[in-house]
Structures are given as C-alpha cells and as structure tokens.
Amino acid sequence: MHGLRLTAWAVLAFLMVPILVIIPLSFNAEPYFTFTEGMLSLDADAYSLEWYAEIFNNEKWLLAIKNSFFIGLCATIIATALGTFAAIGLSNPVMPFQRVIMAMLLSPMIVPLIITAAGMYFFYTQLGLSGTYLGVILAHAALGTPFVIITVNAALSGFDHSLMRASLGLGAPPIYTFFNVIMPLIRPGVISGALFAFVTSFDEVVVILFLAGPEQRTIPRQMFSGLREQINPTILAVAVLLVVISGLMLLTIEYIRARGERIRSGEI
C-alpha cells in the first residue's frame, strides 16, 4: 500500500515538476534559467517581476499575444460551428458510412502534425494563403474541429432523438428546434469542444512555423525564436501565464461537464 502511494506521487511529480519549476524561475531577478543562491535561501531581493514587465513593454510579445488571441478566437468559432454540425449530422441514425466519415474527420488528431503542416503549407501556398491571417486561422480551425466533433458527439450520445420530432410536431421549424431544443442540451459539449479547439490553436507551433509570416507570430512562435535569439526569463514569465490560462480552462471544462451531468439527470 505504501509503495503504491509512493509510486502515485512519483508519477504526479514526473508530470508536474517540469511545469511547476518554471514558476519560481520566472521571478528570477537575474537573467538566467537557473536558481541563484539568493533564490534558494528565499532572499526577497533575488525575486522580481521584471520579466513580467518586460512582456508588456516589448512590442514583439504584445503582437504575439494579440495574434494568439485573435487567431485562437477566430479558429475556435469556425471549428465549433463546423464540428457541431458534423457531430449532429453523424449522430443521425440514417447517415450512411458513419464510421468512415468519423475516422476521416478525426484524422488531423492522429496524423503527425508535421505531415499535416507540410501538406497545408504546399496546399495553402498554391491558394496564396500562406503568410496570411486567413491561412493560419483556417489551418488552426482544421486542427480544432476534431475536438469539437468528439465532445459534441459525446453530448449527443445521451440525446433522445424523439425530442427533435416532438419539437417539429409541436410546430417548431428546424432552425427554431436547433436553437431551443438541441443547442441547450448539447451546450456543455459545444463549450468544452470550443475550449479544446482554442487551446489547440493557442499552443500550436508547428503549423505556425510553416504557414505564418512575421505578422502572424503567436506566443508559442515568439517563445520558439526567443529561445534561440535572446535567452532570458521573459519566456518563463510567458510560460507561467500560459499555464495559468490553461489551468483556468481546465477548471471551466470540468465545471461545465459537472453541470451538464446534473441537467441530464434532471436535478438542476
């Protein structure tokens, strides 16, 4: 029993320490990636917020943050709309070739990203989309859509299809039915899918390396070049902000999921 508990903690440490270790380092007063003696002896002077201030004084970082949110939000909207409609269509029992279509739609999750990115690079260049915001947004939307399909599909698995017929029979046209009956019931799935799609875009660097020009640099892309050009803890400060944002999203997803479960079991 003791050994099992120890193993569990070891696994947790293995997963979390590389992430947690950057948090104190990002407050380093010195421009190094290592713990100074002052930090280890918990000397207040060894810590500072200067790298956080640096983010907001540096135009490159500000552009990257703006780009990340802009591209992420646009890609999320497209991915959520496409993924939701795809999942609803696929959940219809009379839909032929369901499994094949599902597998094809989910393939961007399985195919190595570098292959998808290379394919997109050649394809989008032909269309004149590489190095444009539209190109990056479409590419990220394509990567995010499978997540939305999966979460909406899961939300629909408990969906009683006679509700749609009931709504139509009561006189509601299909669009009214979609917004008043289907959407409220699958909303938790749609929202968590949208969050996944956003995080996918927010974290993505491979496709950006292939498709984005200097105009479209996102936070991960800026970190990537930061690692080569000017090694200083600003990257760590950005990384901490990303961890915080990701953590908040995880909590949101969990809250929505638990709430959705309560609605489904009828005890709001």
Add this chain to the structure above:
Amino acid sequence: MTDAPPAGNSPTTNDQYVRFVNVKKSYDQRNLVVKDFNLDIKKGEFVTLLGPSGSGKTTCLMMLAGFEDVTSGSILINGEPVTNIAPYHRNIGMVFQHYALFPHMTIAENLAYPLKVRKISASEIKRRVNESLALVELGSFAKRYPGQLSGGQKQRVALARSLIFEPSIVLMDEPLGALDKNLREQMQFEIKRLHEDLGFTAIYVTHDQTEALTMSDRVAVFNDGIVEQCAAPEILYEKPANSFVANFIGENNRIPGTVTRIENGIAQVQLADGTIATTGNTNCPPEGSPCTLTIRPENLFIASTISSNDALDNRSLENSIEASFTTRLYVGDSIRYFFKLSSGSELMVKTLNDHRAPVLQRGAMTRLTWSTAGGLALDRSE
C-alpha cells in the same frame, strides 16, 4: 382489409377526415414495411393500430405525422393531401412512448412551447398553460423539471402538451408502454376522458390488445405490413376475419379440420378424428377447403359439469368432442383446464371458480361441448 375505400378524390365528408389511400412504405427500396394501407378515419373517432412489433403500425403513424416519407400512395387530412407538408406545418399533436419532454424546460415551459412557436401573447399562454395543468391535475408541478416527475406524471404532461395547441388530430405511439400495469389502466381512463371531453380525432398505436379493445371505437389489426381487419372491438373479438385476428385478439382454441358443407348460415366441419362439428359461417372458407375451427376458452364447457337444471341448458350445446385432461391452472377468479385431443391438438377451458369447477384426474377422458354459435371455421394456411 375488409372494407377498402375507393381510391381517388371522392368528395370528403366527416367520415373521411383522415384518409390513407394505397399507402406503401419501404426503407431500403426492396422490402415493403407497409404494403398497401387503406383506412378512413372519422372526425372525432378513436382508432387504434394494433399489431406485433415490426408490423408497420408505427411507420403509418410517423408518415401521418410527417416524420417519414411515403414511398407511394397518399395521405389526406380533411380532403387535402399532406404528403408534401412539413411536419411543423401539419398541426398534429403527438405523444411519444418515452414522453419526449424537453428536459431543460420546466413543465410550464414545456406546455408553453407549442404556443410560443405560434407567437401567442404571453398572457394568453399563461392562461392556457394553467388551464392545461388543471386538465391533467398537475397544477402544483408547473415549476418542476421533467426529471423530477414520475413516469405517469410525465406522460400526463406529454399528453397535455400534445393537446394545448388544440390540434384536431392527436397521434399516440405506445404512450403507456413504459408504465407499470396499474398506472397504465389509470392512464387509459384519463386518455379516454380527455378524448370524450375535447373531441379530437385520436390515432393510437399499441401492441397491447386489451388496451386496444377497451379504448377504441375501431381497431386496425396489423400483421407484416398489411391490415388483417379493421373493425369495432366486439366485431374483432366475436367475428374475426381470419385466424390471425382470432389468435391475436384474446385467447383461442384451434383445431384443424375441413369444411364439408355450408347451409343456411351454418358450416359443417370435419375434424381430424372424424368428429363433425357445426359453426356459424362468418368468414368461413368455401366447402371442401381446409379450415381452423376456433373456439374461445369461455365458450367451451366440460360436459360433466353441466347439470340438467343449469342455466346453460337453455343454450343448446350441439357439439362435443372426447379429450384427455392434462393439467389445470388456478388463476383466482377463474380456473383454466388443459386437455389434449387424440389428434394432438391442445384445448383450454376457462371456468369460473365456483361450485361447478370440477376436480379431474390427470389423463381422465372427458367430453367437452360447445354451441354452434360458440365456434368459427376460419382459414387455415399450410
């Protein structure tokens, strides 16, 4: 199908409020699920589509509601073909087996839904929702969610919701299938009451024959995509069109035989062991054809139990046959006796549990008797 309506557009009357004309349905373009369905329904009538599962009855209901396309033929409501009208423009109320209440809306919101869609004013919606809640005796449940209601309460809400927009036709697809037996009887009563009070035309689908007989003005018995018979409950029970209907509605004893003579409305049947029996000739196959002699268990009597001063003597029991007793089942109000004929057919006699109920030894030879009117000679397909 006993009385098929003439095809084509004859002038409509209230007797042909809903019409199915030569309706066929196939899901895979190969097998017909519904094969040439014809039915005229009167305004205000309560018609039940009864049949085993997979016999096409629900498909007919879904085609009328507009949820399934018609492969060929036409469906008319009040003389108008509806085949090309979208379900949300048909104005037909529908009750589903699993209630289909919107789980994210309160009971009041569920009831208000069809009225909101029709853009009725808020005050009018409020008035009608309250009226409707009172109608199904759920006034105090307005603010609850469907998940907080019992099965019977949910079905009452579903019923109220299908009626609140005052449709002239209400379809019910096995609405009581998910309820337990006591609740089912109570709900049958409730549906009947609402039908009588409000006067809508009801089309009801069930596989429960008791439900069909107790509630309906007419019952259409489905089997494998065709209607075997469509008639009032007492006709179905007493004068079934064929042996499928005779077996599906109520219990029946069946003895194979051959029609030897039909004369003066009486058919003569020779059974396998040589016994000659007489029956009424309702739906009897022609002379010389094989037939099934069917006798309801309550029309068959054990001869030794009939004493000379018994009231039953007033009815002449013309027919009799020798049978050996196998076993009996004690039901409570009645007792079922099982017998075997020398030809191998098994018979059942249902007797009231009173002083006449005999005690028999296993294997004892007994005479069973029945009247000419108590049996029917129906088709036998082999």
